[in-house]
Amino acid sequence: MKRVLFLFNHDAAHQVAHLASVAAAMGRTHPEVATIVAYSTPAIRDQLRKLIGEDDAARLDWKELALPGWARIAARLFDRVLPATRLLRLRLNAPLFASVDMVVSTERTCLRLKAQLDPAQTPLFGFIPHGSGDRSVSYHPDITRFDLVMVSGRKVVDQLVSHGVSPERIEVTGYPKFEAVDLSAKPDFFGNGKPTFVYNPHFDPHLSSWYDAGPELLRWFASDEGQAFNCIFAPHVMLFRKRLHISPEYKVARQRPDIPPEALSAPNILVDVDSPRLFDMSYMLGADAYIGDVSSQMYEFLTRRRPAYYLDCRENPREEDDSWHMFWKTGPKVGSIAELTPLLPRYAEIGAQYRAAQDELLDYTFDMGDQPASVRAADAIARKAVG
DSSP, rough: EEEEEEEEEOOOSGGGHHHHHHHHHHHHTTTEEEEEEEEESSHHHHHHHHHHHHHHHHTSSSEEEOOOOOHHHHHHHHTTTHHHHHHHHHHHHHHHHHTOEEEEEEEEGGGGHHHHHHHGOOEEEEEEEOOOOOOOOOOGGGGGGGGEEEEEEHHHHHHHHTTOOOOGGGGOOOGGGGGOTTTTTOOOOOOOOOOEEEEEEOTTTTTTTTTTTTTHHHHHHHHHGGGGGGGEEEEOOOTSSSSSEETTTTTEEEEOOOHHHHHHOTEEEEEEEEGGGGTTSSHHHOEEEEEEEEOOOHHTTTTTTTOEEEOOOOSSSGGGGGGGGGHHHSSOOSSHHHHHHHGGHHHHHHHHHHHHHHHHHHHHHHHOSSSSSHHHHHHHHHHHHHH
């Protein structure tokens, strides 16, 4: 029997929803294939089981990628500058990976196994991106090394093919994360009737707006003028995981600023830096308008078309990067809080102004298809793994 392993090798759960339903569909629709779920921590396992349910979970073979105590201690010393814990999980569990026919992951570190395993025991590798964003790092040369790349829609196909990924290795399967979410929901986190803006900065120290403008934006929402609105501060879950952030691509390192005290005490500001709501779309669905920079979560926000604003605070921007930033066509792009705040009261008018551009880009990004994305992806994996 062929064996397919779904790899959840991360310390935060923000990538789980992009792959969980595919693992469940694999076990449910392809009993001819043994489906293994390899997870990093009990917290990741619990999030997986919550998303897929007990019936589907019972069809899967669960493996924890546990590390001995010495390895955990050693890895923590290096995790600030490289993904040492993730890499050690791969190396110390190499026999498990050598025993399967295909590894499916949302990240590229799994490819390190190609250098660690005997070629005769090296599995195929499948990739499902954790998002459908437009940063230049959405493409990396390593993607050409995957045997199967499953993407949300035509946009990502065009991006990858233009950078040398063979079209024969790409399958359009849709966006599995949407299956775990009620996209019509509109949770109300304030109950005061004011318009709610979600501020969703990325962690990359070159691209993120948080380092240069974020604290100032929160202070504005806490001010008398900003009290006319609500603000949900929902950064990328990795932003507050550490103080120093390093961007290998841009060769930039920066200290993360703290949250201003007045924002923490303001009744119209909700601050969340580490809960599951940062990646389960609760805040994206509950807000009336979006403020961000380069996070692919803006695509999840725009599944219901609404106003979006973008803060571009880059120093020495690279002109070639801007060809990737298609999402900046879906709302005003500004360079400072002074430019942004006068536009916020006009959010309804601005949303209508950019509606056509949002429709065009979302249709290009997501292929909804006639079948669930998880089933389409599981079918593609089975075809590749079984041969």
